Amino acid sequence: MPRKTRLEEAHVICHQGLYVEDQKDGTFLTGFWVVRPEHIREGLVFALHETKATRSYLQGVVLRLTEVRKDRTPSGRRQRRVQLLVRKTPASLPWRGGGTGEKGLVWS
Secondary structure (H helix, E strand, C coil): CCCCCCEEEEEEECHHHCCCEECCCCEEECCCEECCHHHCCCCCEEEEECCCCCCCCEEEEEEEEEEEEEEECCCCCEEEEEEEEEEECCCCCCCCCECCCCEEEEEC
């Protein structure tokens, strides 16, 4: 039987905080990212990076999923994009996680 995995960290490339909204209370909204909503949970580490080679410039722990948008790629494939409310933490993080492109996901 395959072992169930849990998403522990999500690292994303987000240039200059594009679509990120500071909530002025120590939290921020992430913008919309293609991640399955069922993998989102309170306590998930979420970090924004300019590049994979640089430490995060904004990071924290997820408080909750705030919205799910459904759209289609040009090829017609359906996607779900999630927006998260994240409580900021001060320490920047190195890029972690497998995958290619704009996301690095760390599973336990």
